[in-house]
Amino acid sequence: GENVEQHPSTLSVQEGDSAVIKCTYSDSASNYFPWYKQELGKGPQLIIDIRSNVGEKKDQRIAVTLNKTAKHFSLHITETQPEDSAVYFCAASSPPGQAGTALIFGKGTTLSVSS
Amino acid sequence: DSGVTQTPKHLITATGQRVTLRCSPRSGDLSVYWYQQSLDQGLQFLIQYYNGEERAKGNILERFSAQQFPDLHSELNLSSLELGDSALYFCASTQGGGNTGELFFGEGSRLTVL
Numbered sequence: 001g002e003n004v005e006q007h008p009s010t011l012s013v014q015e016g017d018s019a020v021i022k023c024t025y026s027d028s029a030s031n032y033f034p035w036y037k038q039e040l041g042k043g044p045q046l047i048i049d050i051r052s053n054v055g056e057k058k059d060q061r062i063a064v065t066l067n068k069t070a071k072h073f074s075l076h077i078t079e080t081q082p083e084d085s086a087v088y089f090c091a092a093s094s095p096p097g098q099a100g101t102a103l104i105f106g107k108g109t110t111l112s113v114s115s
Numbered sequence: 116d117s118g119v120t121q122t123p124k125h126l127i128t129a130t131g132q133r134v135t136l137r138c139s140p141r142s143g144d145l146s147v148y149w150y151q152q153s154l155d156q157g158l159q160f161l162i163q164y165y166n167g168e169e170r171a172k173g174n175i176l177e178r179f180s181a182q183q184f185p186d187l188h189s190e191l192n193l194s195s196l197e198l199g200d201s202a203l204y205f206c207a208s209t210q211g212g213g214n215t216g217e218l219f220f221g222e223g224s225r226l227t228v229l
Binding site: 001006031032034036041042043044045046049051089093094102103104105106107108 | 117119148150155156157158159160163170171173205207214215217218220221222223
């Protein structure tokens with residue numbers, strides 16, 4: 001089955017700096033790569049996603065890049081703000097029909113933005 | 116508010132006991148997923164149901180079982196509880212049965228096994 005590795009596990013930046021979180025996946029059949037943000041005491045919430053037919057996607061201050069050949073994808077947050085402080089999870093999923101497939105998450109990155 | 120409701124929010128029990136966690140998906144969603152979140156393992160996929168049928172299975176222990184009822188709510192049953200089962204259990208729902216759409220998570224059920 002799919003395995004997703006995420007780095008770093010913790011990341012501290014100053015307000016206004018950029019933050020980058022990287023993930024690798026193992027299943028070359030995976031075709032959907034979302035990023036979720038989890039604030040304290042809440043469930044994860046989707047912030048951006050990318051599909052395998054796209055190399056990059058941007059939404060205001062956040063962007064995601066995908067390198068299918070290398071099987072890795074990254075989240076970029078620019079002009080970080082204190083409210084960006086949270087745990088971020090990357091995930092990957094394979095097309096349905098393969099046994100045991102579902103959305104598989106990395107172990108998370110705790111981002112701290114200090115003002 | 117994601118629209119996914121999980122009960123109870125907190126549960127404290129003893130080793131060897133059995134508990135049931137309940138999840139009501141968003142209106143119209145047919146798929147329910149269960150995830151376990153512990154400090155060192157992140158979000159571990161347990162099981163997925165789609166319209167009452169098991170769709171995918173992850174790292175779910177034999178002591179754990181789940182089902183989805185005709186009204187689409189789901190229950191996760193945890194038995195013979197061990198200290199290591201202490202975790203936050205999330206339910207998520209989505210409209211379709213595939214794996215390429217947004218999952219809407221509840222706020223979780225925190226289980227503490229003493």
